[in-house]
Amino acid sequence: MGDGLAVPALGDRSIPNHVHDDRRATEWRLVQDAQGGDLAAFERLYRDNERRVFAVCMRLSADPALAEELTQEVFIRAWRKLGSFRGQSAFSSWLYPLTVNVGLTERRSRRRRLARIVPTDDATTLEPPTPAPTPETGFDLEKAMAGLPPGARHVFVLHDVEGRTHDEIAALLGIAVGTSKAQLHRARKLLREALAS
Amino acid sequence: MTCREMDDRLDEWVDDTLPGVERREAEAHLAACTDCRQQEQRLRELLTHAAALPRSVSPPRDLWPGIAESLEGQRAWSWPRFAAWPPALAVAAAVVIALGAVLFGRPSPAPVHTVVIPSPAVSEGARLHPAALEMGSGLVAMETDYQAAANALMEALLERQDEMEPETLASVQQNLAVIDQALAEVHRALEKDPNRPELGRMLVSTHRKRVDVLRKMVRLSTAL
Numbered sequence: 066m067g068d069g070l071a072v073p074a075l076g077d078r079s080i081p082n083h084v085h086d087d088r089r090a091t092e093w094r095l096v097q098d099a100q101g102g103d104l105a106a107f108e109r110l111y112r113d114n115e116r117r118v119f120a121v122c123m124r125l126s127a128d129p130a131l132a133e134e135l136t137q138e139v140f141i142r143a144w145r146k147l148g149s150f151r152g153q154s155a156f157s158s159w160l161y162p163l164t165v166n167v168g169l170t171e172r173r174s175r176r177r178r179l180a181r182i183v184p185t186d187d188a189t190t191l192e193p194p195t196p197a198p199t200p201e202t203g204f205d206l207e208k209a210m211a212g213l214p215p216g217a218r219h220v221f222v223l224h225d226v227e228g229r230t231h232d233e234i235a236a237l238l239g240i241a242v243g244t245s246k247a248q249l250h251r252a253r254k255l256l257r258e259a260l261a262s
Numbered sequence: 263m264t265c266r267e268m269d270d271r272l273d274e275w276v277d278d279t280l281p282g283v284e285r286r287e288a289e290a291h292l293a294a295c296t297d298c299r300q301q302e303q304r305l306r307e308l309l310t311h312a313a314a315l316p317r318s319v320s321p322p323r324d325l326w327p328g329i330a331e332s333l334e335g336q337r338a339w340s341w342p343r344f345a346a347w348p349p350a351l352a353v354a355a356a357v358v359i360a361l362g363a364v365l366f367g368r369p370s371p372a373p374v375h376t377v378v379i380p381s382p383a384v385s386e387g388a389r390l391h392p393a394a395l396e397m398g399s400g401l402v403a404m405e406t407d408y409q410a411a412a413n414a415l416m417e418a419l420l421e422r423q424d425e426m427e428p429e430t431l432a433s434v435q436q437n438l439a440v441i442d443q444a445l446a447e448v449h450r451a452l453e454k455d456p457n458r459p460e461l462g463r464m465l466v467s468t469h470r471k472r473v474d475v476l477r478k479m480v481r482l483s484t485a486l
Contacts, residue, residue, distance in 0.1 A: 137328050225313065249273060
C-alpha cells in the first residue's frame with residue numbers, strides 16, 4: 066500500500082482551506098518527527114485518527130473486540146511503513162487503504178481459524194451486535210450489517226457508509242468493479258429484507 | 263419492464279447511474295407498480311440510515327498503551343540494529359578467519375562447528391528504524407534467506423575441508439572477506455539513507471554474490 070491509491074481525504078470539508086493547510090502542515094511535521102522515531106508525535110497522529118480507523122475496522126470485521134486488535138495492528142503497521150509516506154496526501158488518506166487491508170487480511174486469516182460468523186443469504190438470520198436502533202423504525206443497521214456475508218458487508222460498508230466509489234472499492238479489495246456492484250446489490254437486498262421484517 | 267428487471271436495476275436507479283432509456287422505463291414502471299415503489303422506498307431509507315451512521319467511533323478502551331508497548335519493543339531492538347552490525351560482521355569475520363585457519367590446517371581457536379553462527383542482526387528479523395522499514399522489511403527477509411543459505415553452504419564446506427586444496431580454500435577466504443567488507447559498507451550507507459532503492463539492490467546483489475561464491479566452492483569440493 067502506498068500513496069498511489071486515489072481515495073478522498075477524510076477531513077471535514079466544512080473547515081476553511083487555511084485551517085486545512087495549517088492542519089496539514091502540523092500533521093506533516095508530526096509525520097516527519099515520527100519518521101525520525103518520535104513516538105510522542107506518532108501518538109498524536111494516532112489520537113487524531115483512532116476513531117475513524119476503529120469505525121472502519123469494527124464495520125469491516127463485524128466484531129468490536131476484534132476491531133480493537135485490528136486498530137492496534139493498523140497503527141503498528143503504519144509505524145513500520147511510515148518511511149514510505151511522503152506527505153502528498155493527508156495522513157488519514159494514506160492510512161485508509163492500510164486500514165481496509167488490515168481489516169480484510171486479518172478477517173480472512175481469523176475466519177479460517179475461528180469461523181466466528183456463518184455467512185447467510187437468509188435475511189431473517191441477520192442477528193449481529195447491539196448498537197442503538199434508529200428511533201423511527203427500530204431497525205438496527207449496525208446489527209444487520211454485521212450479519213451480512215463478509216464480501217457483501219465489506220462492499221456495503223465501503224460504498225454506502227464510507228462513500229467510496231466502485232472503482233475505489235475494486236482497488237481496495239482487489240476485486241473487479243462488476244464484483245463490487247454485485248456484492249453491493251446482494252447486501253442491499255438482504256438489508257432491505259431485514260428492514261421489512 | 264418487469265418487476266424482476268426493476269429489482270435488478272434498483273441500485274442504479276437510486277444511485278442515479280441508470281442510462282437514459284432504462285431510466286425512463288424504470289420511472290414508468292415505478293409509477294405503475296406499488297410493490298416496486300415500496301422496495302425503492304425501503305432502499306432509500308436504508309441508504310439514508312447508512313449515510314447517517316457515525317464515521318468515527320471511539321474504541322471502548324484506550325488502545326494506545328498496547329500500540330506503544332509494541333512499538334517500544336520494536337524500537338528497543340530496531341534502533342540499534344545497524345549498530346549491531348559491527349559485532350555481526352566481527353562474527354562473520356571470525357567465521358572467515360576460523361574457516362581459513364581450519365582450511366589451511368592451522369589450529370583453530372575453537373571447534374569449527376561452533377563458529378558458524380547466524381548473524382544476530384539477521385536472525386532477529388524485521389527490526390528496523392521505521393524510516394527504513396518500507397524497504398527494510400523486504401531486505402531483512404532477503405538477508406535472512408541469504409544468511410541461512412550461506413550458513414548451510416559454510417557448514418557443507420567445513421565438512422569437506424580436508425578434501426580441498428589450500429589454494430582453493432585461500433580463495434574462499436579472500437572472496438568472502440571482500441564480500442563481507444562490501445556488505446558492511448552497504449549497511450553503513452543504508453544506515454545513513456535507508457530509503458535509497460539502489461542500496462537495497464546493492465545489498466541483494468552482494469548477498470547473492472556471497473552465496474554464489476560459497477555454492478561454487480561447495481560444488482567444486484563435491485566434484486573433487
